[in-house]
Amino acid sequence: MKAVIMAGGEGTRLRPLTCNRPKPMVPVVNKPVMEHIIELLKKHGFTDIAVTLQYLPDMIKDYFGDGSDFGINLRYYVEDKPMGTAGSVKNAEEFLDDTFLVISGDALTDIDLGKAVEYHYSKGSMATLVLKKVDIPLEYGVVVTDENGRITRFLEKPSWGEVFSDTVNTGIYILSPEVLKYFNKNEMFDFSKDLFPMLLKENKPMYGYITDEYWCDIGDLMAYSKAHMDVLDGKVKINIPGNKIKDRVWVGEGTVIEENVVIEEPCVIGANTRIKKDSVIGSYSVLGDNNIIGERSGIKRSILWKNNVLETNTQLRGTVVCSKVNIKEGVFAFENSVIGDDTQIGKNAVIKPSIKIWPNKIVEGGTEVNSNLVWGSKFVRSIFGFRGVAGEINVDITPEYASKLGAAYGAIFKGKGKIGVSSDDSAAAKMLKMSFMSGLLSAGLKVLDFGVLHLPVARSAVRFYGADGGIHISTSSTNFGRLTVDFLDKNGSNIKREVERKIENAFQREDFSRCEGEAIKDVEVIPDYTKYYLRNIINNTRSKDFGYRIALNSLSGFILETVGNLLETFGCTVEKTSLDLRNAKTMRNGNKSAEMTYFTDMIKMGNYDLGVSIEDTSEKMMLVDNNGRIVSDDMFTALISLIVFKTVQGGTVVVPISTSSVVDKLAEQNNGKVIRTKTSPQDIMNKMLGNETKENVYEQFTLHFDAIAGLVKILDFMKSENYSLSDLVNMIPDFYVSEKEVECSWNVKGKVIRQIIQENEGQSIETLEGVKIFKDGGWVLVLPDAEQPVCRIKSESYSAEFAEELTNFYVNKVREISQK
Incomplete structure (x- = not known):
């Protein structure tokens, strides 16, 4: 059987390691990671191999040549521009005349490819994907299979809310050559995004071979260091170059180790390296070929490539040093720092933790480097959260x-x-x-x-x-x-x-890139846009004199002034308060704060038409009707949906998947339509503004995300249609929801959702975000939180008691799965 190695990757998240080399050429224990892949292929009988190239292709060609030095035959297929994973393999179509294997050239693995091929043939599969269970699947393609191993669903790089399995695509495929007939040459086409979903839709035999063997996508610098530790701990079976001088110490030919040098296992030292006296090479360190380590130096948990010179008393702690780096006397470099190729670090310089120094830099002596040098990369899991x-x-x-x-x-x-x-x-x-x-x-x-x-x-x-x-x-x-x-x-x-x-x-x-000085533009100051905005609100109301008595609450004086003045323009009498009513919208009756009780009593006793509390951003509001009833989150969504349906006959509303089904009842009563979306603000916003029907798009956007204009629209509707707020609330059918949070660590979220889906196989479920299970006339939603190690559980049923029971059941279920 022939194989294809996909070796076109730039490895942008690995920079500065990949500034001067393609990702498959990044060394793992002193060999390019692609060399480990070639050794794995040869071990399992794959000797005719195609290699797809795109970024810095000549470096790979020069190193591997025709493959004869490695006991294989190599053919190269170079893309002029990125064509996607499937598009790159399509270039080798004439070479692939029978079932073939595709593997990434930049992952580290010892998977038994022979067993995967046997599985492929035993299933009569057109496409077999090698799958692996991982703790945190956000950076991978998630794949779901049934009990027979047949693939039923894909999702590329999900958010936490979309994680429905912890089984991910390793990028290793066994494919029938007929799959290449599904798309054209020179067409941008991807296996996981385009081809596999197409085969799934056509119900072609496609299976997942799940392995417990080692596989690591060396996607970022943390994974790169972890892969080395795994090799040294024997978690992956690969060939480590050098001779074993102790149980877990490998040393290459021609290396000189002077007196009083301490070498702690496990570690790897390359060929023709010189370690001078009184130095310490700590455990989990890897030194490449042709390095010079100066006297009294200490290297701990660090990776050095080749041709580096470290002078006297250099101290490295958890550092990656690329090639041809000169580190002067007395330098300290700390955890997770990286020094790029052809760089010089001056005497007594200090490189702080997590600092990245790009290639070809000079750091002056005595400098404390506490920010990335020119082109840097500090790994963070995520900058953006649930909102911004x-x-x-x-x-x-x-x-x-x-x-x-x-x-x-x-x-x-x-x-x-x-x-x-x-x-x-x-x-x-x-x-x-x-x-x-x-x-x-x-x-x-x-x-x-x-x-x-x-x-x-x-x-x-x-x-x-x-x-x-x-x-x-x-x-x-x-x-x-x-x-x-x-x-x-x-x-x-x-x-x-x-x-x-x-x-x-x-x-x-x-x-x-930063622009040149002469290209920098002047800032244009736009004064007093709020005046235009408020005038526009006033001009777009049907009624110009509301005459309502309103209790207005906010902790922000800025909001109280703006909204209070606007309401007075409409002839309203406004009483302002600054009570802390946070979370009041989700509180059940009988569980109100003292300030919330004060606010509702004030509205009832003072004969106010309604109360409104506006949050800091001026986006969200909480309403209280003239009877003192709090309009909860779900009730508010129902209220504005009702207004949309009564304003536009047969209208469409966009609501998050977590919204009560009372909105569907209102839609049915008013010949309307409901579109559900994910729960994050931007998903709701983008669905609204992308709504195909387009009617009253900004009206609905305003009601959801503009408490200033939205409040006026609600008041204008009440006045024009002669409704009180309590009249509108009374039009909304009764519904019962229960919502709780449960602790769920990051590394088990995928497992939790996968197991809940499996346990409800054959039931009515939805996986737009998290998993929503419909049962007994109600539903429960299990939703992993994007910012915290928790899952949110929300249920709706025919009674408050049953909704709470359903929520509690799944709170316990999440705890149970998490602790296994």
């Missing part, structure tokens, strides 16, 4: 961080476009607004300074001025040190997940 970027002011989000993040956002526009920037009225938000603007300007973009705005007003300004995007910075009234940054697209909606990932990638690698 959040963190502590001057701790998580500093001016330097904000400027770099602004430049990373600007990078996706490739130096063209204009971005609106705004903040709330806090001094910290205004300070960081300037930093974000500096980053955007450095990327060559035009910046519109919208000044001090509420977030919904900023969304409106982005649309009105035709900006290509926006950034809004806001603080918390209850935690003055906390800050949230919302990144907006041209519609004023929060940017999509894929755009967040692009920004994260650019930020982590600092892989973005």
Whole structure:
């Protein structure tokens, strides 16, 4: 059988290791990772091998040649431009005249390929995917199989809410050559995104071979170091070069070890290396060929490639040193630092933890390097959370961080476009607004300074001025040190997940260009947009005199002033309060805070028409009707859905998957339609603004995400249709929901969702986000949280008691699976 090695990867997340080499040429225990793959293929009888190349192809060709030195035959197929995984293999179609194996050239594995091939033939499969269970599947393609091993579902790089299995695609496939007939040559085509879903749709025999053997996708620097530890711990069976001088110490030919050198196992030392006297080579260290280690040096848990010179008393702790690096006397480098090729580190310099130094740099003597040097990469799991970027002011989000993040956002526009920037009225938000603007300007973009705005007003300004995007910075009234940054697209909606990932990638690698000085543009200041925004609200109401008595609550004086003045313009009498009513919307009756009780009693006793409490961002509101009833989250969604249905006959509403099915009942009563989406704000926003029917799109967007204009729309509807708020609440059928959180560590979330899906096989379930199980006339949703190690459980049923029982059952189920 023939094989194909896919070796076109750039390895961007491995930079600076991959600045000067393709990812398959990155060494693992002193051999390119692709050489380990070739040895594995040869071991299992694959000697005719095609190699697909794209990034720096000559380096791979020069090293492996025709394969004869390795006991195999190699043919190379070079792409002029990236064609996707399947597209690259298509180039070798004439070579692949029978069933063949595809394997990545940049993963480390000892999987028994022979057994996988036997499995393929035993199943009569057209395509067999080798699968592996992993703890955290976010960076992989998740695959689900039935009890016979047949593949039933795929999802590429899911978010936590989309994780429905912990079984992932290793990128090793056994394929019938007929699969290549499904697409054309020179067509951008991917195995996991395009071909396999196509075969699944056509019900072709496609199976998953699940292995417990070792497999590691060396995707980032943490995984690279971990792979070395796994090799030294014997977790993966590969050939380690050198002679064993102790149980777990390998030393290459020609290496000289002087007196009083301590070598701790396990470790690997390459050929022709010299370790001078009184040095210590600690456990889990790997030294490549032709290195010189100076006297009294200490190397612990570090990886050195080849041709490096370390002078006297160099101390490395958990450091990766690439090739041709000169480290002068007395240098200290700490955990997770990386020093790129052809770099010189001056005498007594200190490289702090997690610092990345790109190739061809000079660090002067005595320097303390505490930020990445020119082109850096500090690994973080994720910058963006459930909504935008959040963190502590001057701790998580500093001016330097904000400027770099602004430049990373600007990078996706490739130096063209204009971005609106705004903040709330806090001094910290205004300070960081300037930093974000500096980053955007450095990327060559035009910046519109919208000044001090509420977030919904900023969304409106982005649309009105035709900006290509926006950034809004806001603080918390209850935690003055906390800050949230919302990144907006041209519609004023929060940017999509894929755009967040692009920004994260650019930020982590600092892989973005700065414009020349003469290309920096002036900032255009846009004053008083709020006046236009408020005038627009007034002009778009049917009734100009509401005359309502309203209790208005907010912890933000900025909100109280803006909304209070607007309501008074409509002839309302407004009583302002500053009570802390956080989380009040989700509280059940009988479990209200003292401040919430005060607010509801005030509305009832004072003969107010309604009460409204507006959150810091001015996006969300909580209503209380004239009878003192709190309009909960689900009730509020039902209320605005009712308004949409009564305003537009046969209208469509977009609601998150976690919303009560009472909305479906309202749709049925009013000939409407319900579209469900994922729960994050940007998913809801983007679904609304992408709604095919397009009617009243911004109306619904406003009702969900603009408490200022949304409140006026609700009041205008009440006045024009002669309803009180309690009349509208009474129109909503009774429903019963229960919601709880349960601890669930990151590494078991995929397992939890997979097992719940398996246990409910044959039942009515939905996996748009998390898993939603429909049973006994109700439903329960198990949803992994994107920011915390918890799962959220929400149930709805015909009674409050049964809804709570259902929630408690799945809280216990998540705990049970987590502890196995």
